[in-house]
Amino acid sequence: MSVSDYTETEGLPAADRTPYKPWSYDTASAKLYIPRLGAGQDRWFAAALSDQKGKAPSRLAVFAERPQHKRWEMVSVVDLDSPKLPDIALDHDGYATAVAADGNKHLAADANPLRTAVLDNFATGGTHTGRKVFTPTTASKRQIEVHDKTGTRFGDQGTTVFAGAANRYKDAYALKTADGGALVLFSHMHTQTDAVAHSGLQINPGKEDRAWLHDVPRTSITYMFVCNDAATVPAKAAPSRLIGYTCARTDASGPPAPSWSDRVQRTRAPPDGRRTFPAPCLLRRAPCPLALSSPAPPSARATQASTSSSTACPATTFPCSWPPTSTSSDATSRPCAGTSSTTSPSAGTNSAPISSTMSRPHS
Template sequence: MRTALRALPLLVSAALLATAATACTSGDDTPADATSASTPAAPKLTPALSDAQARAVITNYSKINNKANAQRDRALLDTVEDGPTYAMSVSDYTETEGLPKAARKPYKPWSYDISSAKLYIPRFTAGQDRWFAAALSGEKGKDPSRIAVFAERPKDKRWEMSTVVDLDSTKLPDIALDGSGYATAVAATGNKQLAADADVLRTAVIDNFATGGTNTGTKVFAPTRASNQQIKVHEETTRKFGKLGTTTFAGGTNRFKDAYALKTADGGALLLFAHTHTQTDAVAHSGLQINPDKDDNAWLHGIPRTSVTYTFICADAATVPAKAAPSRLIGYRCARTDASGPPVGSARTDRA
């Protein structure tokens, strides 16, 4: 009889207790009416939308999201979600559909508490892609514990949630606001005014998983609960099989390169970005096999494997200083979106 190893993919979230003017454009700190006799007037900056309109976007999101989730309606969900958020939601649908009907938990409707939502609405020039960020709570009366970005899709005349991150704590970043209460969007990539941009942060996050932060993770990030949790995932997961198998992490193909940044009161920025990483479990030698967990049924169909590669899509948030100093990873959220591996070509055995 073959000795069986149990596949234990780590689905982690930085909610340990319970936004670049666009991805490619930068904000402008120059007042819209700043002019001089020798220079042309700066492009006029106007708010992405009003406070009331932003709250209506969030309310509509909760309503449509509930309706889509109840039926696992991907097309309907696609009208209010985009980017990594949509990909992670669809993976949850897929995982649920892989379970026997009796094992599927009844869906419980929810909504974001609009009264406690904190809005960060930037100003943009004509032609720039518009977006805004919001700190949100899913429980009435509770402080916000998530930060989300809603981006406009002009072609479809709608706003969609592009990314959402679970935060380490309810203490929010100190976003810089102008005299009218509007935030300032800054470039998330290639920004020389920041200690690190989205590309550097993404590489460091992946290194936390891949090496425990040895190469760049602990150099780019100061210790935080979120960063420490990623390192803990590396340390515990790579040892879980002992001498019977191995686990390795690596960066994956990232389809979601959009990143968003807001200027903070200290001159730095809050950055929200996405990354993709893989986790590969493999048996140490012939005669061993990995028996997929029931939550893997949608992808692995209960067939024993000699190795399994899981793909995770994640959303991350970090505060970055303007000076050369470590950044702080303040939250992240991951979902398994795929799993594959070669079958052993034999009947399933009992789990170890």
């Protein structure tokens, strides 16, 4: 389980959490690529791993020594689209040859243009550099498909835009292949921003977003992704092959919809500076997970507050305070702790979803 998975799981109610099952690999079938390194060079190696004995590798991982932590750490792992691995060049002692992943003039592309091309696949569908740097593979086609399908799913009611983000993980690793090229492993970060097309619409987060968005409707949501990528690069001027990538969502944020503040009436802050809500205070749960919906007009909102009703999904009644005082794992992921109550839909409101639901951002 990654830190991202752990964060998302902690935001779920206890009943929705699945037991953690650690991923393990078969050491007997692991293929290790250990480079012969000189004095002063950082020590690392790559490993092709399988989760079952006798099964072809499904992941490619990089382990690096971290002297400051006095241990070795897995710093990158990529899910492979094919069990067929590139032919790594080995010397007479069985060691691999490490080559420069950045600034290598003996390769058709180093980590920087590869990273740029991957970002372009997400941002434009590969129209600028993605389709030029990479020959079509399962991995590159999947990135382009994420752009094409995710970017149009809201129709004229919303937009989705991908963009590169400041990369905190600039370490890249490369091993020489038998054909003179290299296997390059690198990381990138990108954002996915979903936004409503005009006022009167809102994006309702799903339960998978609760750890970051706390069930608060938004006018836009920006998701942050950290991804690991693996590509084979030829020595001559020719397209590279993206052989796998793995992304994890690490953050999500966005401005609350105006309807949120309209539904919650705050009282004066007491002397200690804490703000409290009238108890119980009614917070209408989103009609459907991550659906674009239109909030009710002010007259309808008054009716909703008095009848404790919603259009498509349960309402949630919280006897609450702000900030939350509960330390339970379920309560800390929501604006305030309380109990849920289901009510029937009310007539005359216009808060029903007006586009298809989006279960979650891409992965």
